[in-house]
Amino acid sequence: MNGNDRLYHIGFGRSDLGDDPPRIALLSGDPERARLIAQTALRGARVLSENRGLHSSVGTLPNGAPILSATSGMGAPSLSIVVNELVQVGVRTIIRVGTSGSIQLHIPPGSIVISSAALCRQGAADDIAPREFPAAADPFVTVALIEAARAAGVEYFAGVTASVDTFYEGQERTGSANPHLLRRLRGITDEYRRLNILNYEMEAGTLFKMGLVYGFAAGCVCGIVAQRTASEAIIVERKAVAIERAIAVAVRAAIALTASPA
Numbered sequence: 001m002n003g004n005d006r007l008y009h010i011g012f013g014r015s016d017l018g019d020d021p022p023r024i025a026l027l028s029g030d031p032e033r034a035r036l037i038a039q040t041a042l043r044g045a046r047v048l049s050e051n052r053g054l055h056s057s058v059g060t061l062p063n064g065a066p067i068l069s070a071t072s073g074m075g076a077p078s079l080s081i082v083v084n085e086l087v088q089v090g091v092r093t094i095i096r097v098g099t100s101g102s103i104q105l106h107i108p109p110g111s112i113v114i115s116s117a118a119l120c121r122q123g124a125a126d127d128i129a130p131r132e133f134p135a136a137a138d139p140f141v142t143v144a145l146i147e148a149a150r151a152a153g154v155e156y157f158a159g160v161t162a163s164v165d166t167f168y169e170g171q172e173r174t175g176s177a178n179p180h181l182l183r184r185l186r187g188i189t190d191e192y193r194r195l196n197i198l199n200y201e202m203e204a205g206t207l208f209k210m211g212l213v214y215g216f217a218a219g220c221v222c223g224i225v226a227q228r229t230a231s232e233a234i235i236v237e238r239k240a241v242a243i244e245r246a247i248a249v250a251v252r253a254a255i256a257l258t259a260s261p262a
Contacts, residue, residue: 007085010070011051014089017058022066024093024258025086027248029203031055033097033243037069041251045069054082061251065258072096076124076165076206083210093217093257095141097250099243100161100201101171101226101234103193107157107236109227112246113199114145115161115220119192120205122165128209133262135205136161136212141219147219148252154245159198161220163205169201175234189228199224216226219253221246 005013014021028034034055038045042059049056054071061067070086072079083094100113107113120135142158149156164170169181172189189200204220211218223242225234 007088008052009027009052009081010056010085010089011049012056012089016048017089018066020066021090022058022068022229023068023091024065024254025068025091025095026097026254027070027072027079027082027086027094028097029072029079029214031071032070033247034069035207037097037247037251041247042067042069050196060260061255063255063259065255067254067258071209072203075202076122076163079203080124080128080206080210083207087214087216091216093141094207094211094219095145095250095253096204096207096220096222097246098201098203098220098222099246100199100222100224101228102199102224103162103189103228104198105229107162107198107224107226107227109157109235110145110241110245111155111157111224112149112160112226112242112249113161113222114142114149114156115204115222116158118144118161118205118208119197120163120209121170122163122206125206129213132207134212137204137208137219138217141217141253144253144256145219145221145249148249148256150247152245152252154249156249157198159196161204162192162197162200164200164202167202171228175232200228221249221253
């Protein structure tokens, strides 16, 4: 590996990506999910870096297009660093493949949510653009994800996501080490539910703002692993299928987005 242009956090540079560098990346918060994508969905995958626990691999899709599977780490601050450096090495489309908790009764664990936009309550995003700046996904990536879900026969829901900075307090969980929620957070899940927000997660809003400001295409698909209308707990027995479906949809969408024009 040529380390001359290696970026500080992701641990690789443009010269490590070969003569046909990928312009699309699947980005997971969990390094094990990034590794799973590389091992099961990419052809000829090779590990680029494990720097700081940020697993990154490069390989090809079934249509021969090069692609990265990378790790963002948990939360928007970590994601903002990784995304900045991925753009520096030439990535121009990023699809977040995450997990999420539904806040709507009709969205069950095991299904997926495709985020068309985000209510962005994230400090990292405030350093990218003003708070009023829209956190919207790229429409072409969003349509590709929806079409991929339909083609795969996966139960999906598309709409607005709530992107917040904390897993416990920010998502109004009371069953944690801190039972004393701030007044402004009490009842916020019901408020979001009435606003037709579909789910909670922790990265998409900042990713979407970065895409609009930096000039790359951003999208997000999340497997639903909790049903917050019933419980604060992760539904462990539905987690694997939710992740499998989110990965399958992201890969199908990536194939469509990298298809050569006729």
